[in-house]
Amino acid sequence: MSYQSPELAQVSIAVVQEREQKWRLMLDNWEHWTTERNSEVTFCCREGIPASARARAWQHLSGSQSMMESYPGKYQSYLSRPHDSYGARCIEMDVPRQFPEHEMFQERGGPGQTSLQRVLLAYAQHNPEVGYVSAIGPVAAFLVMNMPEEEAFWTLACICDKYMPGYYSGGCEAVLIDGDILFGLLQRTLPTTYQLLQDYGIGPAHCMVVWFLCIFSHSLPVSTVLRVWDMFFCEGVNVLFRVALALFKLLQLDKCSSMTEAITKLTKIPSDLVEAELVVKESLHLPVTDEDIEEERLKVATARKSQAK
DSSP states (O other): OOOOOHHHHHSOHHHHHHHHHHHHHHHHTHHHHHHHSHHHHHHHHHHOOOHHHHHHHHHHHHTHHHHHHHSTTHHHHHHHSOOOHHHHHHHHHHGGGSSTTSGGGSSTTSHHHHHHHHHHHHHHHHOTTTOOOTTHHHHHHHHHTTSOHHHHHHHHHHIIIIISTTSSSTTOHHHHHHHHHHHHHHHHHOHHHHHHHHHHTOOTHHHHIIIIITTTTTTSOHHHHHHHHHHHHHHOTHHHHHHHHHHHHHTTGGGOSSHHHHHHHHHSOOGGGOOHHHHHHHHHHSSOOHHHHHHHHHHHHHHHHHHHO
16 A cells, blocks of 8 residues: 655645656656756755655665566565574564554554565565564565565665665675764764763664664654655665654754653654755755765774774
8 A cells, every 4th residue: 555645735736746747747758857867856856756756666666576576586586485483484474563553554564564574584584694673574564565465576676775775684794884874974964863872882783773774664643654765765765864854853852851851852752843845955955965975884894994903
């Protein structure tokens, strides 16, 4: 089932139809648009992908559509193989915990839960080095909510293997590195907030798991998550840094009077502070470029290399 964010629902029918027509044109001529007019594709993703085009757009943006076409029958092959008993039990226990309030997943053993379970079992076969980790659950569930089962599987594979390699592997080294990068960017852009978190002893671990690992699917309203994912599939993981910095700004953590209050705001974000259009706008207006993120990445890598000596 797909969702349409409130800001799209509030625009005129004519505007919605115009956007839908534009996306149909782009998706039917994808190679042309991504090679000759890629900046326009980026603009349209930031504007918000219409619900009617979102599943197909995510597949084209991520490359999962071409992967699925390149490996016909592979998904069913994964499902037909014997599954690791421990991983399969973990998946079986975790599936009912994913978005239990959503109508797709309310029925225990129903079609929604069954599809999600199959997607997770298949991915464990696809990438045995990762297998199954609980953080993949909500990401897979959000995909199942927005596209057919096999398409969800291939898109999940693209997220884990291409967009966020190392995030779900043992030790989650990539998450730790990106946490340091995030706080380095925070120090540069919102020094007061950074200093407050330092004073309270709040580090990247307090937000990286629920924000980055789950791609904000458990932290923000559905309408906001959809807009974040529209940009994420188009522009990559750097979108998550900009969204995270926007949240630090919108949450006004520098006004918190205690560590408990600050942690509560980070882990239980008030929905009225993170309306989709506002989060997107703030993330795009922050003075943080891709070059800034790469500069911080190099800085973190150098520091870690020095510490390892």
